[in-house]
Amino acid sequence: MATKLGQLLIEANLITEEQLKEAMEIQKRQGGRLGSNLVKLGYITEEKLVSFLSKFWGVPAVNLSEYKVDPSLLKLIPVEIARKYIIFPVARVGSTLTLAMADPSNIFVIDDVKFMTGYNVEPVVASESSILNAISTYYSNSKGLTESFKLKETGSIQLKDYTFKDSDFDADEMRLGEEEGSL
Structure with a gap:
């Protein structure tokens, strides 16, 4: 997927072949997602990457800083799972849970969340950093037993x-x- 995504970013004139090679080398050595590495290297902005991924996967893009999250949604997905998969619950309507994902093409995560919550999952794409920021902000404010x-x-x-x-x-x-x- 990384190579395919990289080639598509090149074809869209968002990065160069050299930039892709450098980001993939860092990915081999240090891990991480290709898109995140491209952003960290300054080769593409998060906004452009998220917009591209939204079009590529055919799912809406969201800016999590514009959402007021219902605290009851946080109970559906444990913080450890949210961090592991880089996901964040955005909304719930009826039997559908809208889930912000750094990689909305990951069927395994969608299936895990569906099984875990009992809700149908509608993926939307958001930047990795905005998801991690939302996890830190919202889960730290809602967690904790007061006993x-x-x-x-x-x-x-x-x-x-x-x-x-x-x-x-x-x-x-x-x-x-x-x-x-x-x-």
């Missing part, structure tokens, strides 16, 4: 005001603990 505990010497738990952060818990450790009977 706390103090373990007494007797082994009982007394609730007290405390905020758990996402980093306080490791889901894999909790599952392992459940399996071992320690939770």
